[in-house]
Amino acid sequence: MASTAPEPESQRPDDSAPAESTADAAAPAIDPSASAEPAIDASAPPASTAVTDPDAPSATASAEQPAAAAAPAQPAVVYVTAPTPPRARGARGVGVLVALLGAGLFAAAYALLVALLGLLVPGFGLTGALRFTATPTFWIPVIVFALAYVLLVVIVNRAGWWAHVLGGFLVGLVVWVGFVGAAIISAGAFGQAAPVVGAVVAEQLTNPLGFAAAIAAREVPVWVGWIVARRGRTARARNEAARAAYQKELAEHRATVDGRTAV
Numbered sequence: 001m002a003s004t005a006p007e008p009e010s011q012r013p014d015d016s017a018p019a020e021s022t023a024d025a026a027a028p029a030i031d032p033s034a035s036a037e038p039a040i041d042a043s044a045p046p047a048s049t050a051v052t053d054p055d056a057p058s059a060t061a062s063a064e065q066p067a068a069a070a071a072p073a074q075p076a077v078v079y080v081t082a083p084t085p086p087r088a089r090g091a092r093g094v095g096v097l098v099a100l101l102g103a104g105l106f107a108a109a110y111a112l113l114v115a116l117l118g119l120l121v122p123g124f125g126l127t128g129a130l131r132f133t134a135t136p137t138f139w140i141p142v143i144v145f146a147l148a149y150v151l152l153v154v155i156v157n158r159a160g161w162w163a164h165v166l167g168g169f170l171v172g173l174v175v176w177v178g179f180v181g182a183a184i185i186s187a188g189a190f191g192q193a194a195p196v197v198g199a200v201v202a203e204q205l206t207n208p209l210g211f212a213a214a215i216a217a218r219e220v221p222v223w224v225g226w227i228v229a230r231r232g233r234t235a236r237a238r239n240e241a242a243r244a245a246y247q248k249e250l251a252e253h254r255a256t257v258d259g260r261t262a263v
Contacts, residue, residue, distance in 0.1 A: 082250070083253055086243060088239050089235040089242075090157050090235055091153070091157055091228050091229075091232040091235050092153065094227070094228060095153030095231070096153065096154070098153065098224050098225075098228050099149040099150040100146060101224065102145075102146075102220045102221065102223075103142060103145055103146035105220050105224065106142060106217060106220045107142045109220060110138070110141065110142070110212060111133050111138075113212035113213075113215065114132055114133060114209060114212060115129045117129065117209065117212060121208070135186065136185075137186050140178055140179070140181075140182035141175045141178050141179045141182065141213040141217070143178075144175050144177075145174075145175050145178075145217050148174045148175065148217075149171050152170070153228055156228075157232065158232035158236055159229070159232060160229050160232070161225050161226050161229035164221045164224075164225025164226075164228065165221070165222050168218045168219070168220070168221035168225070171217050171218065171220075172214040172215065172217040172218035174217075175213050175214055175216075175217035176210050176211070176213060176217075179213045179214075180201070180205060180210055183207060183209075184200055184201060187200045187204075189201070
């Protein structure tokens with residue numbers, strides 16, 4: 001039987017060798033030729049590098065330049081006062097004064113006609129004519145004439161004398177209606193029986209005093225209407241001159257505005 005001799009201690013494997021070999025296997029092998037810089041993947045696209053040029057304009061300025069170039073230049077607004085149109089002149093003021101003067105003339109003419117009737121109508125006489133001029137039946141037509149003629153001159157304004165001649169018929173008719181109404185009121189016919197009222201109305205419709213009032217009211221506008229008509233002609237001439245001057249001034253104003261706009 002062969003005896004197995006114990007191996008010397010130098011040939012025995014060290015117990016720490018397996019541990020060291022294990023640690024060496026776990027640690028990665030370090031290639032001394034490899035550099036310390038990180039590896040660069042050649043397949044990846046190169047990263048862009050921002051380079052700042054001190055002479056180049058900034059991104060904000062370059063973005064503002066196209067916007068400023070795209071914005072159109074705003075035209076300057078210049079406010080110029082336009083000439084004021086002329087005010088049309090009329091004859092109403094003078095016409096009202098003439099109408100009031102005409103009312104006085106109407107009262108005088110009416111009184112003369114009443115006096116003439118006093119001489120011609122038996123039983124009436126001058127005494128009756130004077131008493132009549134102090135009654136409301138006489139003065140109400142005077143007031144009606146003043147109102148009617150003032151309304152006429154306000155309506156016709158700058159019209160010619162023919163407007164007063166034709167308008168005198170309307171004024172005479174209104175005055176006659178006023179006389180009839182005043183006579184009916186003075187006679188106390190209102191509130192009476194129908195036959196009484198009818199008799200009073202029929203009497204006043206044919207009363208010569210009413211016709212005298214209508215005739216005087218018809219003639220007075222013919223007498224004084226030329227004054228209003230003359231004032232109307234003057235007003236028309238002044239209006240035409242003022243309108244021509246305004247048109248000339250307006251044309252010069254437009255030419256000035258167009259010249260400034262063109263600049």
